[in-house]
Amino acid sequence: MGLNLRLEGIKVVKGGRQVLAVDELYIAGGEVWGLLGPNGAGKSTLLQVVALLERPDQGRLYFDGEPIIWRRRELLRLRRRLSLVFQEPLLLSTTVYQNVALGLRFRGMEEKEISRRVEGWLKLLGLSHLASRYPWELSGGEARKVSLARALVLEPHLLLLDEPFTGLDLPTRTLFLEELRRIVKERNITVLFVTHDYTELPLLADRVVLLSEGRILSTGRPEDLVSLLPGARSLPGPGQRFLPFVTIQSGG
Numbered sequence: 294m295g296l297n298l299r300l301e302g303i304k305v306v307k308g309g310r311q312v313l314a315v316d317e318l319y320i321a322g323g324e325v326w327g328l329l330g331p332n333g334a335g336k337s338t339l340l341q342v343v344a345l346l347e348r349p350d351q352g353r354l355y356f357d358g359e360p361i362i363w364r365r366r367e368l369l370r371l372r373r374r375l376s377l378v379f380q381e382p383l384l385l386s387t388t389v390y391q392n393v394a395l396g397l398r399f400r401g402m403e404e405k406e407i408s409r410r411v412e413g414w415l416k417l418l419g420l421s422h423l424a425s426r427y428p429w430e431l432s433g434g435e436a437r438k439v440s441l442a443r444a445l446v447l448e449p450h451l452l453l454l455d456e457p458f459t460g461l462d463l464p465t466r467t468l469f470l471e472e473l474r475r476i477v478k479e480r481n482i483t484v485l486f487v488t489h490d491y492t493e494l495p496l497l498a499d500r501v502v503l504l505s506e507g508r509i510l511s512t513g514r515p516e517d518l519v520s521l522l523p524g525a526r527s528l529p530g531p532g533q534r535f536l537p538f539v540t541i542q543s544g545g
């Protein structure tokens with residue numbers, strides 16, 4: 294079941310400066326949200342808060358309506374409901390199979406169940422033929438898929454992705470996004486993914502949140518956000534980047 298998320302009055306200060314100030318954000322279970330904004334907007338910080346890796350200086354975060362209590366034991370329990378995928382695949386120097394199995398081993402799962410799950414996910418992501426390869430024998434796109442398999446094998450209720458598609462060529466990225474959308478929708482997984490690239494949004498996201506200087510400028514459907522781009526009548530074409538935020542009006 295997709296986890297629903299609520300942020301209320303979340304503030305994060307770093308180096309004496311407020312880098313995140315989210316008054317309110319609600320993400321319903323099973324929805325896919327894109328988090329868009331320029332460098333330094335606070336996207337990764339927001340993701341780290343939601344991943345329970347960074348405690349905000351102020352405000353409340355709720356999982357399925359329950360306020361998060363920032364105690365170690367509680368956090369460990371709740372982190373089992375989510376998976377985080379970083380921009381760099383960060384694979385260990387072992388086979389693809391072992392990389393994907395690792396999280397399940399940590400959870401003390403039986404070997405038989407581990408192999409059932411790992412093989413199932415490798416197959417679903419078209420990675421079965423790479424099971425005995427090492428990370429240095431993979432292309433960038435394959436390594437990213439392995440990283441995604443490692444997150445999905447844990448069967449999270451919330452999937453958090455920090456620019457996992459950057460650097461992939463356009464056809465690979467398009468296929469990857471479409472495949473990912475099918476998988477998360479079939480399993481009703483809530484997703485929040487960070488991107489710089491506007492063209493990724495219509496392929497994956499139900500909703501988008503625009504962040505700038507730590508604040509939410511707007512939220513809406515990918516197609517509705519086009520109206521915030523002066524002069525733009527349609528989504529930018531493949532490879533085109535989002536316009537600078539200074540030209541966007543807030544609200545909407």
Ligand SMILES: Nc1ncnc2c1ncn2[C@@H]1O[C@H](COP(=O)(O)OP(=O)(O)OP(=O)(O)O)[C@@H](O)[C@H]1O
Pocket residue numbers: 307308312330331332333334335336337338339
């Ligand atoms: N440890 C730190 N100390 C001080 N400031 C920090 C620290 N970490 C991040 N920041 C600042 O916090 C702000 C938000 O950073 P964050 O990484 O969340 O942005 P981002 O939107 O993910 O950026 P990018 O797209 O470049 O990855 C930035 O201005 C950054 O310089």
